[in-house]
Amino acid sequence: MGYVVNGEELEVDEEGFLLEANFSDDVVPVIAAAEKITLSDLHWRVVRFMRTQFQENGHTPNFRNMVALLTEEDDSVDWKKTLYELFPQQPNRQASKVSGLPKPYGKGGY
Numbered sequence: 001m002g003y004v005v006n007g008e009e010l011e012v013d014e015e016g017f018l019l020e021a022n023f024s025d026d027v028v029p030v031i032a033a034a035e036k037i038t039l040s041d042l043h044w045r046v047v048r049f050m051r052t053q054f055q056e057n058g059h060t061p062n063f064r065n066m067v068a069l070l071t072e073e074d075d076s077v078d079w080k081k082t083l084y085e086l087f088p089q090q091p092n093r094q095a096s097k098v099s100g101l102p103k104p105y106g107k108g109g110y
Contacts, residue, residue, distance in 0.1 A: 003030045017096070017103035023051055027100040035089075035098055042077075043086055043098070049073070050099040060104050063092045 002012045005027050011019045016034065018027075028047055032039050049070060053060050061069060063083070070079040087094035096104050 003027070003034065005030050013103060015097075015103060018100055019102060021054060021102060022100040023055075024100070028098060031098050031100065035094060037087070037094075037098060040086075042082065046070075046083070046086060046095050047099045050095050050101060054096075054099075054101050060092060060096045060099075060101060062104075063090075066092055066095070 002010045003018075004010075005022075005024065010022060010027070013019060016031075028044075029039060032043070037043065049066075050060050053069070060066075066083060067079045070077070070083075083091035083095070087098070093104055096102075
């Protein structure tokens with residue numbers, strides 16, 4: 001069973017990843033709630049980052065590249081630690097899911 005957003009059921013795979021990317025901000029709180037995540041400004045910052053990476057590259061970065069790219073944007077945050085606090089179940093995978101993106105490649109991105 002998929003997520004219901006604004007009365008529309010979105011198709012998901014067996015792990016709860018959307019089959020088609022959905023960039024509506026209405027999707028994020030629905031998936032976050034299913035993942036038992038209470039959204040903060042930092043969550044939204046990572047969501048925007050993941051969506052941009054997906055739109056520019058066709059897929060999302062793996063964890064190591066997430067940390068490197070986010071650090072390039074803002075080195076005042078310990079992204080390695082923060083990403084695990086925000087998305088405790090494999091940050092790159094869970095961040096992709098909450099962002100409304102399909103399942104990352106392999107172990108999670110490029």
